[in-house]
Amino acid sequence: MTTSTATALSDSPFLRACRRQPVPHTPVWFMRQAGRSLPEYREVRASIPMLEACRRPDLVCEVTLQPVRRHGVDAAIFFSDIMVPLAAAGVDLDIAPGVGPVVARPVRTAADIDAIGKLDGGDLGDIAEAVRLLCAELGGTPLIGFAGAPFTLASYLIEGGPSRTYTRTKALMYGEPALWHDLAGRLAAISAEFLRVQVAAGASAVQLFDSWAGALSEADYRRYVLPHSAAVLASVAAGFPDVPRIHFGVGTAVLLPAMAEAGASVVGVDWRTPLDVASARLGPDVAVQGNLDPAALFAPWPAVETEARRVLAEGAATPGHVFNLGHGVLPETDPTVLTRLVELIHEASRR
């Protein structure tokens, strides 16, 4: 990387906001900005299964760049899936269209847990290659690397697929805590390695997705989950102290302080909690990311604008704000609304 690229990156509004430094405008990117809302994405993916697409550096690079070109967002997020490192560690799984992750043999016993392999960075050469290609193309635009957090990953492995109630996951957690901690510890090591490979290859920040942690009480989160997510974030902090760590989940109003304590520099907030309220709970040393309701993008533009301006105003009352949705872009979203939203955020927050 040239010195001027390194300076441009370090001075980028996204990384400055993560560090709670003054910014020329509020940075904005969208979870799932690369994906089915874009016709150019659907064209590239037409005949290629998701997990295969994730292992092709040229394709990952193209798809990651699509929303940066189209919307002018302030950061790219690496195109992959939270299940990719588990597949690389030998778990037999698929990503079924319209369903999500499906695990061939759900993990329920000590033997199942023992069968989960270790992830060796050497198995992720194509991931590192894709990150390097991307960083060269992105120049001064930061790339966010990501991984799934142990609870969210465990829920897919134990349930065998998506779940609304997490009954088997919780049954293992409450009923066999030693097995639970063994599994969560292994998943933490896999996620940490996935993040390490992305950052070592050039990613400027990381996001740990604990999308489904909101299913837990604060006490259970602290007891069964926090130590494992903290291990993932600590491993990034130890290797790359200057790389911001974003920690995100849905329905986490009561978990926000614990999610920060796990070692986050930025906490992602869904639309249920106003950003100023979230920030008051998180304190002055943590930035916030969010939190426009993804469903609000289906309203007529004046209503989208009103909601976006409210989020900006609430974000302005925090130590640092990265504008985002409260969860991922829904596949049916009109991409022209996303472009218009980026323009609005940049203009309305210009200082």
Ligand SMILES: Cc1c2[nH]c(c1CCC(=O)O)Cc1[nH]c(c(CCC(=O)O)c1C)Cc1[nH]c(c(CCC(=O)O)c1C)Cc1[nH]c(c(C)c1CCC(=O)O)C2
């Ligand atoms: C829920 C889900 C998973 N995996 C999948 C689903 C969706 C099921 C469906 O709607 O058909 C499958 C999946 N994952 C991804 C795709 C392709 C892109 C798309 O269709 O939009 C597809 C089809 C990309 C992804 N999957 C993920 C990313 C990275 C993060 C991002 O872009 O924001 C991408 C590009 C990460 C991911 N992957 C998963 C979770 C829980 C997360 C964390 C983020 C979240 O809560 O939504 C599991």
